[in-house]
Amino acid sequence: MAGKTKLPDDLLIDKRKGLPEALKFLFADYPRDIWRKHKNMGELTTFWLSRHDQFRRAATTLNANNQAFLEGQIDPKTFSHNMVPGFNALLGGLTEHHTMEDHHYFPKFRVVEPKLARGFEILDEDHHALHAAIENVAQTANNFMQSEGRDNLLRTGDKFVDANAKLLAFLMRHLEDEEDLIVPILLDRSEATVMGQGH
Template sequence: MDDLSLDTRKGLPEHLRVLADLYPREIWTGHPNFGGLTAFWLERHLNFRQVLDTLIDGSERHLDRHDPRYGHEMQRYTSFFLNQLHHHHMIEDQHYFPQFLPLDSRLEQAFELLDRDHHALDGHIHGLAEASNAVLKRLAAGEDEKVAADLLLRHQRDFKVFLNRHLEDEEEIIVPVILEYGADTE
């Protein structure tokens, strides 16, 4: 599984695409087993992507031309993003994934991959929080935060790469399971 690390993989390997190839994204929303819970779950993923884009845009704007609202907005959005992402992963790990795993034994390694992703993302969540706090401390002290803000922007951009890889792969595992087995419950 080391070659399937969130840091290095480019997508789901063929042996984990047993249902993804049967249910390509284009047919998801029209499938009879695509329900409200699945739509809500995908909306949450879209929301994470949008908030992260907002954070990146804010950091870029601040570095281009000092934005006096930057610290407040960055703190609010980062706090929301990290708390919601952590909570989302806890619900997946404790409720949804255990419900879906027994439905298809061929996907056992896929669920192991998602679990490893969540552990890897925890490290990235802490790194993003630390970089954000470094900028906030400098702003609060009236110190030059340009170097810290530039480092934060790099953390945000790297986080986007990891998060997008994880979300795309997770969607290509979970949604096809739901479509195949009608598991859009509770």
């Protein structure tokens, strides 16, 4: 983050309601309802979109478990024990996914469509915000799992659930905006052209 131009608040992940209009000129030609049947919809884009859907489902399931815990349907010990595998899978998957995007994909997209460079600054900043949110979830999860006694478990569990709800909201915002920025580029230029840029 150091050395980069700071984005205005209304473009940050916790304030934004979608991509700014200035970055939607390609999206206007490639709205979501034509993506799946477009002739340039390729294997890589299909795989990438399905990975996003897996993240959405995993985060939604975790949040539903959290809600059940908040409502007293799962006791704290069971909740603490059951949440770990799904949570670790989501965090590990997201970290790997963002690394690929930051180092392998985004540089190519920036070259192909320089007028959308601001969009990649937003997505890059989102990745930092998501990682801070992930660390917060991991920290609150650790506090929760190390708590003793029902009152402490309930208190630290609430904090964990709040942190997780924030991560889910961030993730949903990021995935939607990222797709709205990137899929139109891939459909407009084709995967072969885009992926052939740089290395």
